[in-house]
Amino acid sequence: MRRIVLEEMIDDEVKAVVMAIIIVAGALSIAQTLASERIPERFSALGLLGPDKKIGGYPKTVLVNQTINLYLFIDNHEGRTIYYIIYVKLGDKWTEVNENKSAEAPILYTYEVILPHGMNTTIPLSLKINQLMTNARLIFEMWIYDPTAGTPRYHGRWNQLWLNVTAPQIS
Amino acid sequence: MNKRFSVISSKILALIILTLTLTAISTISEVRCEVDEVQAIRLLREVYSKLVEAEGSGADILNASLQLDKALKLIKQAEEDPRNSDRLISEAITLISNVDSMIPTLIEEGGRKTFFKNLYVFSAVSATLSSIILSYILSPRIFWSLWLRAKSRWLVKIMDEKDSVRRDDRRRG
Numbered sequence: 460m461r462r463i464v465l466e467e468m469i470d471d472e473v474k475a476v477v478m479a480i481i482i483v484a485g486a487l488s489i490a491q492t493l494a495s496e497r498i499p500e501r502f503s504a505l506g507l508l509g510p511d512k513k514i515g516g517y518p519k520t521v522l523v524n525q526t527i528n529l530y531l532f533i534d535n536h537e538g539r540t541i542y543y544i545i546y547v548k549l550g551d552k553w554t555e556v557n558e559n560k561s562a563e564a565p566i567l568y569t570y571e572v573i574l575p576h577g578m579n580t581t582i583p584l585s586l587k588i589n590q591l592m593t594n595a596r597l598i599f600e601m602w603i604y605d606p607t608a609g610t611p612r613y614h615g616r617w618n619q620l621w622l623n624v625t626a627p628q629i630s
Numbered sequence: 631m632n633k634r635f636s637v638i639s640s641k642i643l644a645l646i647i648l649t650l651t652l653t654a655i656s657t658i659s660e661v662r663c664e665v666d667e668v669q670a671i672r673l674l675r676e677v678y679s680k681l682v683e684a685e686g687s688g689a690d691i692l693n694a695s696l697q698l699d700k701a702l703k704l705i706k707q708a709e710e711d712p713r714n715s716d717r718l719i720s721e722a723i724t725l726i727s728n729v730d731s732m733i734p735t736l737i738e739e740g741g742r743k744t745f746f747k748n749l750y751v752f753s754a755v756s757a758t759l760s761s762i763i764l765s766y767i768l769s770p771r772i773f774w775s776l777w778l779r780a781k782s783r784w785l786v787k788i789m790d791e792k793d794s795v796r797r798d799d800r801r802r803g
Contacts, residue, residue: 606679
């Protein structure tokens with residue numbers, strides 16, 4: 460008897476509101492659970508820093524065989540551990556390089572680092588150019604070791620530093 | 631005269647042989663160092679590939695990958711410091727071997743972790759769905775039974791129908 464009374468008292472609108480609240484709360488909690496480990500955007504970052512570990516203060520003119528001190532910043536947000544290989548190439552104003560094509564220029568230095576997801580590193584560089592050049596381009600290319608292919612693969616990230624390499628003045 | 635000449639020529643010959651031997655030894659050791667470095671890098675890349683597979687199966691490879699990075703640094707250091715090359719390369723290879731031996735355990739742990747994660751997600755979804763259904767069925771009843779309990783001491787006054795609903799009362803539509 461009491462049950463019948465109670466059921467009669469429950470309005471359809473009340474039922475609908477309660478159900479809507481529960482569905483929304485439930486959907487939110489499920490979404491939260493499923494999306495907790497999802498990475499919205501996967502990327503790797505490559506940055507070239509000046510001698511003071513800052514963006515700026517880059518050398519414009521250097522002497523032949525003079526040590527150029529720079530820093531390379533690498534950041535991994537790929538969602539997995541990556542084996543990065545950075546090639547430092549010496550190009551000129553005609554050297555073609557873009558996201559899809561790596562520069563066809565001699566490799567001066569190679570830097571390698573294994574970086575887990577969410578971590579970054581700053582590598583100190585000591586570079587030397589052993590030839591006179593005007594409008595020389597130091598090209599920094601990010602490659603990654605592809606475990607499936609067993610070879611390094613160009614990752615489409617690159618940076619450059621324009622330089623004039625001059626001869627030391629004899630007094 | 632001839633005897634003297636032969637002594638000098640044998641000394642020169644000995645000197646040439648000594649120079650050649652020393653050059654050959656240094657070249658061989660340099661080549662050996664390079665070979666060692668190349669082999670170490672190859673080994674490191676093989677282990678890295680295995681590690682990536684382990685990561686794909688849910689293993690936590692943070693510590694192992696940091697060790698591998700340390701090994702990589704040692705190999706690079708060996709390139710710059712030929713004097714300590716052998717020691718550095720052997721340290722690097724030890725690290726790489728350690729990581730390699732860790733991989734089966736990591737994969738096992740990863741499998742277990744993935745199983746529990748899936749179980750957790752499944753339980754969370756089931757619990758949410760169950761709570762939706764249970765709340766839909768039970769919550770109005772609970773609410774009204776509580777309401778009735780709260781108002782159980784109220785007195786009900788039965789009024790005439792004419793008195794109970796006024797003409798201007800819009801609550802009943």
